[in-house]
Amino acid sequence: MTTNNCYIPHEVEIVERVQETPDVYTFKIKFTDPEIAKSYTFKHGQFNMLYLYGVGEVPISIMSNDGELLVHTIRAVGRVTNAMMGLQVGDKMGLRGPFGRGWPLDEAKGKDIVFVTAGLGCAPVVSSIRYVIGKREEYGKLVIMQSVKHRHDVLWEPQYDEWRRVPNTQILLAASREKTQWPQWELGRVAVLFDKADYDKDNCVVMVCGPDAMMSGTARTLIDLNVDPKNIYLSMERNMQCAVGHCGHCQFGSQFVCKDGPVFSYPEVEELLRHRGF
Amino acid sequence: MPATHFLPRSSLSQLYDTLSNKGYRVVGPKVDLGAITYTELGSFDELPVGVQEKQAPGSYQLSHTGGVRNFSWANGHSAIKPYVYASTETLWQVSETDNGFVFKPGEPNAPLTAIIGVRACDIAALRIQDQHFLHNTYRDEYYAERREKLFLVGVNCSHCADTCFCESTGDGPEILDGYDLLLDELEEGFLIRAGSDEGTTIVNTLATTEASSLQLDEAERQIKSVAASQSTKLLHEDLHAKLLTQLDNPIWDEIAERCLSCGNCTAVCPTCFCHREVEKPELDGKSSSHYREWDSCFNQDHSYIVGEVVRENTKLRYRQWMTHKLATWVEQYDRIGCVGCGRCTTWCPAQIDFVREATRIVGPELLDDNQ
Ligand SMILES: Cc1cc2nc3c(=O)[nH]c(=O)nc-3n(C[C@H](O)[C@H](O)[C@H](O)COP(=O)(O)OP(=O)(O)OC[C@H]3O[C@@H](n4cnc5c(N)ncnc54)[C@H](O)[C@@H]3O)c2cc1C
Ligand code: SF4
Ligand code: SF4
Ligand code: FES
Numbered sequence: 001m002t003t004n005n006c007y008i009p010h011e012v013e014i015v016e017r018v019q020e021t022p023d024v025y026t027f028k029i030k031f032t033d034p035e036i037a038k039s040y041t042f043k044h045g046q047f048n049m050l051y052l053y054g055v056g057e058v059p060i061s062i063m064s065n066d067g068e069l070l071v072h073t074i075r076a077v078g079r080v081t082n083a084m085m086g087l088q089v090g091d092k093m094g095l096r097g098p099f100g101r102g103w104p105l106d107e108a109k110g111k112d113i114v115f116v117t118a119g120l121g122c123a124p125v126v127s128s129i130r131y132v133i134g135k136r137e138e139y140g141k142l143v144i145m146q147s148v149k150h151r152h153d154v155l156w157e158p159q160y161d162e163w164r165r166v167p168n169t170q171i172l173l174a175a176s177r178e179k180t181q182w183p184q185w186e187l188g189r190v191a192v193l194f195d196k197a198d199y200d201k202d203n204c205v206v207m208v209c210g211p212d213a214m215m216s217g218t219a220r221t222l223i224d225l226n227v228d229p230k231n232i233y234l235s236m237e238r239n240m241q242c243a244v245g246h247c248g249h250c251q252f253g254s255q256f257v258c259k260d261g262p263v264f265s266y267p268e269v270e271e272l273l274r275h276r277g278f
Numbered sequence: 279m280p281a282t283h284f285l286p287r288s289s290l291s292q293l294y295d296t297l298s299n300k301g302y303r304v305v306g307p308k309v310d311l312g313a314i315t316y317t318e319l320g321s322f323d324e325l326p327v328g329v330q331e332k333q334a335p336g337s338y339q340l341s342h343t344g345g346v347r348n349f350s351w352a353n354g355h356s357a358i359k360p361y362v363y364a365s366t367e368t369l370w371q372v373s374e375t376d377n378g379f380v381f382k383p384g385e386p387n388a389p390l391t392a393i394i395g396v397r398a399c400d401i402a403a404l405r406i407q408d409q410h411f412l413h414n415t416y417r418d419e420y421y422a423e424r425r426e427k428l429f430l431v432g433v434n435c436s437h438c439a440d441t442c443f444c445e446s447t448g449d450g451p452e453i454l455d456g457y458d459l460l461l462d463e464l465e466e467g468f469l470i471r472a473g474s475d476e477g478t479t480i481v482n483t484l485a486t487t488e489a490s491s492l493q494l495d496e497a498e499r500q501i502k503s504v505a506a507s508q509s510t511k512l513l514h515e516d517l518h519a520k521l522l523t524q525l526d527n528p529i530w531d532e533i534a535e536r537c538l539s540c541g542n543c544t545a546v547c548p549t550c551f552c553h554r555e556v557e558k559p560e561l562d563g564k565s566s567s568h569y570r571e572w573d574s575c576f577n578q579d580h581s582y583i584v585g586e587v588v589r590e591n592t593k594l595r596y597r598q599w600m601t602h603k604l605a606t607w608v609e610q611y612d613r614i615g616c617v618g619c620g621r622c623t624t625w626c627p628a629q630i631d632f633v634r635e636a637t638r639i640v641g642p643e644l645l646d647d648n649q
Contacts, residue, residue, distance in 0.1 A: 013378075053372065055559075056557045094372070239579075241554050249580060254610050275526075
């Protein structure tokens with residue numbers, strides 16, 4: 001029953017570990033079985049189930065890959081992610097994946113690309129931003145909008161400074177609860193950034209990640225600005241137990257977020273996002 | 279149409295013996311704690327005799343009619359589901375060794391299992407669970423293993439409860455396929471026909487005679503009259519999509535005042551598939567098991583994501599349950615997630631009538647009593 005059993009994790013080993021902030025950490029990991037390492041491929045926006053021995057599994061986005069190493073950045077928020085923070089280089093975990101449908105990066109070729117994220121980190125889009133930057137000439141303008149409550153909430157601020165130097169790329173940052181007006185920062189929510197963003201509304205793909213209310217608000221703002229709803233994509237988050245469409249926890253109306261998502265085009269989820277409780 | 283044979287009542291025990299000799303664990307209905315429960319049987323002497331039940335919202339009552347029949351009742355709280363989609367299932371065991379973690383898949387260790395007395399609604403629900411666990415993006419190996427070992431002896435209903443509405447969902451009361459053997463119960467015995475090769479092999483071991491045309495007519499009359507007697511009717515599928523246009527209907531709030539969010543409905547529903555995963559480290563610290571167990575969308579943590587419970591109150595949970603069964607299920611699996619067994623209504627301690635509430639929300643004009 002081992003072969004093709006979608007429930008069984010594979011062993012991985014932590015090769016590098018970075019403590020990003022007191023509660024955010026990054027693991028670079030590799031499969032201990034070279035055969036599995038070789039056959040593993042993923043799409044940007046997909047996720048893995050990471051298993052901590054004796055504690056449990058959590059869905060975590062694939063941040064990037066660094067050669068054969070997979071990179072995951074995790075915020076310690078609860079039972080599994082707190083305990084996982086204690087792992088060190090050389091420690092082992094379990095991993096199943098990749099799961100789900102990623103961002104439409106192929107369909108977006110030749111178009112302007114807009115990323116809108118809110119909240120802390122927003123791991124699901126980072127690998128796509130890096131991908132687009134890596135293939136800069138295959139895409140049009142690149143706009144990255146990130147909003148947080150406080151400036152110090154943003155992970156990797158130096159990374160944004162680096163991205164600012166990439167040709168044809170605009171970085172817009174907003175802090176909603178900050179009192180000080182820092183250079184390069186706007187005060188307010190993500191909506192304040194839209195006036196400054198420079199992209200072709202008729203030829204763009206927008207990828208949004210954040211809490212439900214922020215995503216539907218952003219989508220409606222974009223539609224008012226004449227962006228075609230079909231070109232707006234969201235990454236949804238729901239409770240996940242199995243990641244393979246069996247346990248029912250991630251259902252969003254008729255969609256199973258784990259296998260039909262987590263990335264959806266706005267029209268696929270628009271109707272139910274208007275209501276609480278799905 | 280496979281040949282229909284007649285098996286005298288006194289020879290039914292031959293079927294038990296054949297199944298048992300072929301290595302099957304034989305599961306069937308038995309009166310236990312005031313209800314009909316499907317359980318492993320030592321012989322067919324344990325089958326109910328002359329028992330009938332009365333079901334109503336929040337109520338299930340058995341009575342003795344004094345007759346000889348074994349299957350003159352409609353259904354109990356469960357039949358097939360726990361035997362194929364187990365209420366707890368070990369997914370894997372992992373041990374820490376000098377060479378790292380070794381993951382071992384859980385072994386359902388399912389014996390060959392013959393279930394006697396399954397009804398049209400149960401078979402329809404099994405087909406839905408097959409879609410979900412087997413014919414889906416990912417295949418569930420644990421379910422698959424148990425499923426392959428099942429042998430189903432269906433019985434056409436000769437009686438239906440007031441809560442039954444399988445006729446209106448198109449799932450019964452007559453069993454058309456999906457069985458290994460099919461019985462029609464008559465006073466003097468059973469009509470029996472095979473629906474699979476294994477079924478044919480087994481029928482051939484029994485002391486049957488050819489069914490007479492009188493008996494065939496009687497069986498047909500019986501199933502037709504059961505269908506005709508079903509007075510509870512679910513509205514047409516087209517109307518149920520309308521539930522999604524009624525998300526703000528005040529009736530949801532009103533139901534939520536009565537609903538206890540206990541999850542009984544999801545536990546007895548033969549199509550519900552939700553489960554949670556649980557980790558159980560062994561005391562010696564050297565290994566750990568990861569298992570799943572049935573869960574319900576009526577539980578608070580079902581929709582928990584850090585910092586928020588998506589369905590924070592009973593209204594949102596009841597609405598999830600009903601819109602899933604009747605509306606969003608259709609987009610998932612091309613049919614509603616309800617087979618008309620009526621169990622959720624019977625086993626609801628708050629006496630919430632599923633069909634009636636759905637009708638109040640999407641077609642109140644169709645209620646006779648206009649309440
Ligand atoms: C597709 C997807 C990608 C994600 N990517 C990342 C990432 O890259 N980095 C990161 O830090 N976090 C990510 N998350 C969130 C992360 O999965 C949760 O923070 C984590 O499950 C919390 O588990 P816990 O046991 O530590 O917390 P607890 O509060 O103890 O949670 C208990 C259980 O509830 C479930 N659960 C709770 N919150 C969530 C949630 N938000 N999503 C899904 N299940 C949840 C899990 O089964 C969890 O074990 C992602 C979530 C999803 C759905
Ligand atoms: S919703 Fe109710 S009536 Fe329908 S299949 Fe489930 S338990 Fe039976
Ligand atoms: S979401 Fe609720 S109604 Fe749907 S399968 Fe799960 S428990 Fe049953
Ligand atoms: S996480 Fe189990 S169905 Fe999606």
